[in-house]
Structure formats: structure tokens, C-alpha cells
Amino acid sequence: MEQNKYLEYLAELYPTIEKASTEIINLQSIINLPKGTEHFLSDIHGEYEAFSHVLKNGSGAVRKKIDDVFGHTLGTAEKRSVATLIYYPREKLEQLRQSGEDMQNWYRVTLYRLIELCRVVSSKYTRSKVRKALPQDYAYVIEELITEKPELSDKEAYYEAIIQTILDIGRAEPFIIAMAELIQRLVVDHLHIIGDIFDRGPQPHRIMDCLMDYHSLDIQWGNHDVLWMGAAAGQQACIATVIRLCLRYGNLDILEDGYGINMLPLVTFALETYGDDDAARFAIKTPEEKADISLALQQRMHKAISVIQFKIEGKLAMENPEFGMDGRRLLERIDYDTMQVKIGQKQYALLDTIFPTIDPSDPYALTEKEQNVMERLTRAFKNCEKLQKHVKFLLKQGSLYKVYNGNLLYHGCMPMNGDGTLMEVPVYGTYYQGKELYDVLEQYVRKAFFSMEDQEKERGKHILWFLWSAPGSPLYGRSQMATFERYLIEDKETHREVKNAYYTLLERKETAELILKEFGLEGDSPRIINGHVPIHQKEGESPVKCEGKVLIIDGGFSRPYHRETGIAGYTLIYNSYGMSLAAHEPFETTEIAIQEETDIVSHQIAVSYNQKRKTVGDTDNGKQLLKKIAELKELIGAYRSGTIKERGN
Incomplete structure (x- = not known):
């Protein structure tokens, strides 16, 4: 029936x-038809220019198409010029106009080259799909130029007539821009972002704007993403942490210019409360010339919001003991006479002893002025239209994990015990492990934004903080986040953040097979693709783990990691021929890429090769x-x- x-x-x-x-x-x-190309990026951390370039060049996929089409008919310099035009058509045209180039001749040659490239990159799609991707203003003309017409006896004359008309009516430049953008659009069929769009780098808001315009993508949330989602939901520990990280990395303009969130309440409070304090332990990791306000003031703001964060987190840890975050309850372990803190069985002298807002008898209580600051900042985050739009997009296109074309995608880890079994993690009175843990945590993330029940909504907000830094969080995967210790204790032993057993067990194939089976994936071809932990290439570490069953693609887009990792990011391409990793050298600037026609230098690492080309089927x-x-x-x-x-x- x-x-x-x-x-x-x-x-x-x-x-x-x-x-x-x-x-x-x-x-x-x-x-x-041949399987479309999937492009995987992870741990972008606000580095918009490097991200944008890798997105435009498809991790080398565009340049490979240029090589395939033109082979030895074009020299290296000419191929570089074509590639730069495809990545930055408007900027490249402006540069050529100023150089005295014979533009009419250049237009004609370039149009023929772009048409040939378009024919090749569109060949793996149906005509209907290509038609949907065509720019509206030139859809009919481009379709005529890239469609083979076997019935024509003189094809060259037909195409020449169309191109001559484009030149005669002065539409060569907008047509070239449309063709270049179409090639970018068709080279990559689908984009996967494996978490951590936010923090450290200066322009996560521009990355989010770019992703919102992308034709086909999914996002697996990283711990830095859920932190910003928590801030947008009004979770105050997340708000304080977001502001602290923006101050620490000298990126206050993300909040003020990128999102229009006014920091005046914190500025006023910091001047009043810490005006005579140099706040030296809360230094800003930025050159002085970048600062819109004085570094001295930024350090005071940094200290003010850090103390507020310590207070809010301590109270949350007390109210949610099952989160396993008692290590954040350090303000109650300070002897305020000797200014030492007890961690474990040892006493440590504090490197900063000026805490005018802490009441030793109730160390987690916010003062009236601190409460006022947080109330005003909370309203600012919750009422920020642009941030709310970005978070709505993250909720719509994102998730904690995704199974896609036989691969399991997630940002961080699968919490595991040292013996290789799945760790049971308590979530509001019930223990979960494996896929069930991921599922219930995602449900609570969505409750933080959509639940009609106040208690469930509040629990969802707390889970966003849990996901950011709890030991049981699959997005964090460490024993603790030692923020307090790094700021205020000299002994580096207290700074240790021990990784979950998952990261050592990754060298065993059975680990990956166990996790993949949890998500219904078995056999030789499925893989886990995740990020979160930078791969130290210069120390000989490989991103390929578990005999090829796990690929870790965080190579460090974030500039602070370049010195540690020796590279500037791993990305992954999965097309009809197989799967390959690309290790990228640091990207300088967009201006240099255009002026000198330089691409990111990438080293390809083959992961798998299909003896039979994969199809859509x-x-x-x-x-x-x-x-x-x-x-x-x-x-x-x-x-x-x-x-x-x-x-x-």
C-alpha cells in the first residue's frame, strides 16, 4: 500500500x-559522468588571503587543468599568467591596462584560451548543471562557445564571429571576468571545511562572507567555531573567551570593524580598574603599528576580560561537575596573602598579584561593574546582525560530523581510552560514546538556538562551552585548557595539555576501523578526514595515519604555526582519479601573487589512485x-x- x-x-x-x-x-x-572534484580545507583560523587563494586555485586543480589543456603549447610564464588571470581577473586586467599592453590582441588570445579551458572543465557535468553555473548576463553566449556543434561546417568562422562581436561592443573585459569565475566554479564541485574558521588570524568574517557565496559546501564545526557560536548565543564564558583571544592576537578590529561590536564598555572598565597596572603578563601578540589603540590599554583590557573569564568559567565548572573541568576552579585555590596557587600537591607563585576585583571569600562573583560590562557585551553579541547571520549559516550548512562519499569527516577526535575502547562521556546524567556522543552533543548545540524550553536552551549554551575546551569534547581532545597557568605560572609543567589517547592510537589501523564502523563505514576505501592538530612536517611527521585510513589536514594555515610546522597548511583533493594531499608553502600577499604571477608552492602527496576512474554512480x-x-x-x-x-x- x-x-x-x-x-x-x-x-x-x-x-x-x-x-x-x-x-x-x-x-x-x-x-x-566522472565524479566531481571535492576540495577539503581545515583550520583556516582567520587567514583570509591564504584561504582565498587556495580556494581560487583549488589546491592546484586549476593549474593542473591549464597544464592538461595547453601542455607544451604554452610556456611556463604564459601558463602562470593564465592562472593568475583566473584567480584574480579584475586585478589582473587593471594591471595590464596600466602596463601599455596591446589590449585588443590580448583580449582575442585570452578569450580563445579561456573558452578552451571552459570546454574541458565543463565536460564532466551535464549541460543542465553547467547552465545553472553560468553567469546570468552571458549565459547564452558562453553556452554557445563551449558547446561542440558537429553540424557546423565552419566552426572557426562561427566562433570567430561571436568573439569579434564581443570585442566590437566593448564587452571583452566583463566577459573575461565571467569566464574566469566560471572556471573557478567548475573546477571544484564541492567544498568541505573541516572546522576552525575563527580566531588567531585577522579576517574570519571575510572568510564567512566568502563561504556564504560558495556554490556547494558543508562545514564540520571546530572548537573555535563553536566558541563563536556560543558567543552569538549569549553564553558569557564564550563571549569573554572570544574577546580575550581577539585581544591576545591583536585582532580587536574583527569585533569592532568586522562585526561592529563596541568595546567601549570594556575600555572604560579596564581604565578605571587597571589604570595603574601595566598588565605585563597579558601582552598582545601584535606589532605596535597594527594597534588601533595603545598597546598599554589593550593589555589592561586583556587582563580585565581574562579575570572575568576565569570567574565565569570557575562558576560553570562548579555548576557542571560532570564536564570534568574542576581544573578551571583555580581562583578558590589561591592564597591571597602569599599570592600562591595550589595545583595538585604543589604551590606555585603567581606572576601577577594585582587582582582588585576578586573577593577571596567569593572568588567567582563578578563585581557590579564586571556584571555591567558583561551584560552590555552580551547584548552586543546577541544583537549583532552580521554575526547572527554567520552563525545561522554555520547551523544550516554545518554539523559536528559528516559521512560523505564513503569518508567520515570531523574536526577533532573520537574520545578514547588508553586501551583503545571508546570513552564514555557524561552529558546531563547519561553516558554516551562514539557516534551517539556526537549526535547528542549536536542536538544540544541546536537546542541552544532553537529550543523553546529555557532549561534545554541553557543546557545547549553550556554544551557550546563544553565543546570548546572540556576533556570529553570531541572537538578539543585534551586533558585541560591551561589558560590561567600559561598567563600566571612560570613552571611550564603546569601548562601541559595532554592529548586524548586517540592521537597515539591513530598509528593503529584497528583504531580507524573501529571508529569508521561506528558510523556504518567498513572496507578498505573509507577514511577519516580531520584537522585540529597541526602536522609537523619539518620533524618528519606524516598527515597520513593508520596505514592510510586517517588523513589529518591541519598543516597550519595560521601564521603563528608556520615556524612549528614548516608549512602553511595541508589541503586535500578527491577527484575521479583518486585522492591527493597538498602541502602548501606560506602565502605572501595577494598583491605579490598578482604582480609577480606567483602561485602558492604546493607539494602533492598521492594518497590513493583509482585504477578505474570513479563516476557519479x-x-x-x-x-x-x-x-x-x-x-x-x-x-x-x-x-x-x-x-x-x-x-x-
Whole structure:
């Protein structure tokens, strides 16, 4: 009965045998096309320029297409010039105009080259999909130029007439821009962001704007992303931490200029409360010339918000003992006479002893002025239209994990015990592990924004803080976040943040197989793809773990990591031929990339090679198309048996 109801519904869409048959033929043609290219990026950390360039060049995919199409017919310099034009068409055209180039001749040569590239990159898609990707103003003309016309006896004359018309009416430049952007659009079919868009770097808001305009993507939240999501939800520990990190890395302009969040309440409070304090332990990691306000004031603001964070976190840890974050309750362990703090069985002298807002008898209580600051900042975050729009997009396109084309994607780790078993993590009175843990935590993230019940909404907000830095968090995966210790205790032993057993167990293939099985993936081909922990290439560390079953693609987009890792980020390309990692050298600036026609230097590492080229039929989407073909065949059978009557004329 249910099947008949479904076939009746399908008959509304395909009312005749002819229409159902035509759709089967269309779907079958799609299934036999080459699999689209997937592009994986992780741990971007606000580095917009490097991110933008890697996105534009598809981790080398654009340059490979140029090599494939033009082979030895173009020299290296000419290929570099074509690549730069595709990445930065407007800027490159402006540069050429100022150089005295013979623009009419250049337009003609360039148009022919871009048309040839467009033909090749569009060949793996259906004409319908390409049509949807075409820029509206030039859709018809581009379709004419990139579509083979075997019926024409003089193809060259036909195409030349179109190009000459483009030149005659003065539309060469906008047409070239449209073609360049189309090539970028078609080279990569789908983008995966494996977490940590925010923090450290100066322009996460621009990255988010860029992602919101991207044609096809998914996002796996990182711990830095959920921190900002928590701030947008009004969770005060997250708000204080976001502000502290912006101050620590000299990126206050992200809040003030990028999101329009006014820091005046904190400025006023810091001047009043810490005006005579140099706050030396709260130094800013930025050159002085970058600062919009004095470094001395920024250090005082940094200290003010850090103390507020310590207070809010201590209270949260006390109220949520199952989070396992008692290590954040350090203000109650300070002897305020000797200014020493007890951690474990040892006493440590504090490197800063000026805490005018802490009441030793109630160390986690915010003063009236601190409460006022946090109330005003909370309103600012919750009422920030741009931040709320970005977080809404993260909720719509994002998740804690994703299973896609046989691969498991997540940012951090799978919490595990030292013996290789899955760790049980308590979440509001119930223990979860593996996939169930991921699922329940994601449910609470969404409750923080959408629940109609106040208690569940508040629990969801607390889970956002838990995900940021708790030992049981699959996004963090360490024993503690030693923020207080790093600021205020000299002994580096207290700074240690011990990684979850997952990271040592990753060298064993059975670890990956256990995790993949949790998510319904078995066999030789599925892989775990995650980020979060930078790979130290210069120390010989490989991003390929568990005999190729795990790929860690955090190579350090963030500039502070370049010295540690020896590279500037790993990315991953998965196309119809196989899977390859790209290790990127540091990106200088967009201006240098355009002026000197330099690309990011990338070293390709083959992960797998398909002996038989993968098609759409081998993908998740292909499996859905095959299912639809089977259903349409059932519909045709029902028409022919008389079970269902054809509609229409």
C-alpha cells in the first residue's frame, strides 16, 4: 500500500511512460559522468588571503587543468599568467591596462584560451548543471562557445564571429571576468571545511562572507567555531573567551570593524580598574603599528576580560561537575596573602598579584561593574546582525560530523581510552560514546538556538562551552585548557595539555576501523578526514595515519604555526582519479601573487589512485540517482500492468 502511494506520487511528476523513460535516460547519463572534484580545507583560523587563494586555485586543480589543456603549447610564464588571470581577473586586467599592453590582441588570445579551458572543465557535468553555473548576463553566449556543434561546417568562422562581436561592443573585459569565475566554479564541485574558521588570524568574517557565496559546501564545526557560536548565543564564558583571544592576537578590529561590536564598555572598565597596572603578563601578540589603540590599554583590557573569564568559567565548572573541568576552579585555590596557587600537591607563585576585583571569600562573583560590562557585551553579541547571520549559516550548512562519499569527516577526535575502547562521556546524567556522543552533543548545540524550553536552551549554551575546551569534547581532545597557568605560572609543567589517547592510537589501523564502523563505514576505501592538530612536517611527521585510513589536514594555515610546522597548511583533493594531499608553502600577499604571477608552492602527496576512474554512480548522490531509476522503472511497470493509469493527453 505504501509503495503504491509512493508510485502514485511519482506519477504526478512523471505522468506518462514517455516522461518517466526520458528521466531514466537523463539520470543514467549523469551516473556515467566522472565524479566531481571535492576540495577539503581545515583550520583556516582567520587567514583570509591564504584561504582565498587556495580556494581560487583549488589546491592546484586549476593549474593542473591549464597544464592538461595547453601542455607544451604554452610556456611556463604564459601558463602562470593564465592562472593568475583566473584567480584574480579584475586585478589582473587593471594591471595590464596600466602596463601599455596591446589590449585588443590580448583580449582575442585570452578569450580563445579561456573558452578552451571552459570546454574541458565543463565536460564532466551535464549541460543542465553547467547552465545553472553560468553567469546570468552571458549565459547564452558562453553556452554557445563551449558547446561542440558537429553540424557546423565552419566552426572557426562561427566562433570567430561571436568573439569579434564581443570585442566590437566593448564587452571583452566583463566577459573575461565571467569566464574566469566560471572556471573557478567548475573546477571544484564541492567544498568541505573541516572546522576552525575563527580566531588567531585577522579576517574570519571575510572568510564567512566568502563561504556564504560558495556554490556547494558543508562545514564540520571546530572548537573555535563553536566558541563563536556560543558567543552569538549569549553564553558569557564564550563571549569573554572570544574577546580575550581577539585581544591576545591583536585582532580587536574583527569585533569592532568586522562585526561592529563596541568595546567601549570594556575600555572604560579596564581604565578605571587597571589604570595603574601595566598588565605585563597579558601582552598582545601584535606589532605596535597594527594597534588601533595603545598597546598599554589593550593589555589592561586583556587582563580585565581574562579575570572575568576565569570567574565565569570557575562558576560553570562548579555548576557542571560532570564536564570534568574542576581544573578551571583555580581562583578558590589561591592564597591571597602569599599570592600562591595550589595545583595538585604543589604551590606555585603567581606572576601577577594585582587582582582588585576578586573577593577571596567569593572568588567567582563578578563585581557590579564586571556584571555591567558583561551584560552590555552580551547584548552586543546577541544583537549583532552580521554575526547572527554567520552563525545561522554555520547551523544550516554545518554539523559536528559528516559521512560523505564513503569518508567520515570531523574536526577533532573520537574520545578514547588508553586501551583503545571508546570513552564514555557524561552529558546531563547519561553516558554516551562514539557516534551517539556526537549526535547528542549536536542536538544540544541546536537546542541552544532553537529550543523553546529555557532549561534545554541553557543546557545547549553550556554544551557550546563544553565543546570548546572540556576533556570529553570531541572537538578539543585534551586533558585541560591551561589558560590561567600559561598567563600566571612560570613552571611550564603546569601548562601541559595532554592529548586524548586517540592521537597515539591513530598509528593503529584497528583504531580507524573501529571508529569508521561506528558510523556504518567498513572496507578498505573509507577514511577519516580531520584537522585540529597541526602536522609537523619539518620533524618528519606524516598527515597520513593508520596505514592510510586517517588523513589529518591541519598543516597550519595560521601564521603563528608556520615556524612549528614548516608549512602553511595541508589541503586535500578527491577527484575521479583518486585522492591527493597538498602541502602548501606560506602565502605572501595577494598583491605579490598578482604582480609577480606567483602561485602558492604546493607539494602533492598521492594518497590513493583509482585504477578505474570513479563516476557519479560511485558517489552518495549516484546511489540516490540509482534508487530513483529503480523507482521510475517500477512506475513504468505499473503503467504497463495497468496498476496505475497514465495522466495527461
